[in-house]
Amino acid sequence: MITQEDIARVALELEQAEDTVTKLRLKRYITSAAGASYAAAKGRIELVRGELERLNVQYEAEQQALADRPDVEKAAAKEIGAAKKELEASHDALATAASTAQQALLDLYGAAEAHNALIARHSAALTVRGLAVEEGRDHQTGGGRDGLRIRGVWWVPVQSVALLTWVTDQVAAVCWPRGTGMRSATGRHALERRSDGLLGKVAKLPAPAPAEPRPKRAKALGAxxxxxxxxxxxxxxxxxxxxxxxxxxxxxxxxxxxxxxxxxxxxxxxxxxxxxx
Structure with missing residues (x-):
């Protein structure tokens, strides 16, 4: 919006240009440089007068719009009320969807950790029976520090957090093919600074449970x-x-x-x- 300060700034510029023209007119002799300054000031006066006129017209129109705003808002009361109702419902639906997605990621993390624990348990069990995968030997079955092998097939732990990142990146690749969106680290901080309370409606996750100790390897059979x-x-x-x-x-x-x-x-x-x- 145009302010009185904007108008005053342009009015001062016009006054300075007119003052330059007046001073040069009073000189008895005008050098070529002074003549150039005179012509520039005259041209500037025309431009600034037009700008000042435009600012005044726009200022008056904006002030009138401000004065009429309460009546305009009153006339649109029905539309405004409908918009508020729809936005509140959409806002709640968005928070619910975020809560569901959050729980799905938590379930994914739990499944990955359970899979890793299963690998560790069976690896330890095979090691106890003397079936350890020894370095330098191509054992088809046995437990080892990198996982376990069963009949030639390796079962290795999955990095749970890396899996979560991979899943969100797959979604990002579909929604934002050019690679923006969820991959941006600043996006998270922008969400946390929102003033509409959206994240406050997302279900709070329970406090993390203490990690279960990994199965210990057997000492008895020397593995x-x-x-x-x-x-x-x-x-x-x-x-x-x-x-x-x-x-x-x-x-x-x-x-x-x-x-x-x-x-x-x-x-x-x-x-x-x-x-x-």
Whole structure:
């Protein structure tokens, strides 16, 4: 909208141009440079007068529209009321859909973790029976630190968080073929700054349950896990941190710390053997 300050600024510009023309007219002798300044000021006066006239007309029209606005809004009361009702219903439906999608992702994460736990349990069970996959040997069946093999088929754990990211990226690829949308890290922060309370209507997830301890490998039948060095062993124990980057949830960090403590116990008991210190 046009303000009085806008009009005053252009009026001052017009006054300065007219003052320049008046001063040059009073000079007895005018140099070529002064003549050029005079012509420029004259041309500027015409332009600024037109701009000032346009601003005044637009200002008056806008002020009249403001004065008429209550009557216009009153006349559109029925349409405004219908819009409000439809938007509120749509807003609630959107929050419900977000809650459903959120729960679906949580179910997906749970299924991935259950699958990983199953792999770990069967791997440990085969190892207990003396069926460990030994490095350098092509055993068709057996348990190992990277998963287990059953009749030539490897079953390896899935990175749960990476799977969630993959699923959302598949949706993004369909909805935004050019690769924008959910892949933008700034999109999340923009959502959290919304003032309409949308995220407040999305169902709150329960607090994360403490991670279940992984099945321990059997000591009795001598099936140790080998690592080249301590660094490799610690990298394997803390691999989940790589899925999160800098923003690691407290429960994930606690789970990794437990695995690192377990690693120390396994090294001390001989379940984990470091080829070099």
């Amino acid at each position: 140790p896990v080998y690592f080249r060095n301590r660094h490799e062993a610690e990298e394997a124990a803390s691999s989940e941190l790589r899925d999160w980057g800098r923003d690691v949830p407290a429960n994930v960090r606690a789970s990794v710390e437990r695995r690192l403590r377990q690693l120390e116990e396994d090294i001390a008991s001989g379940q984990v053997i470091l080829r070099s210190s």
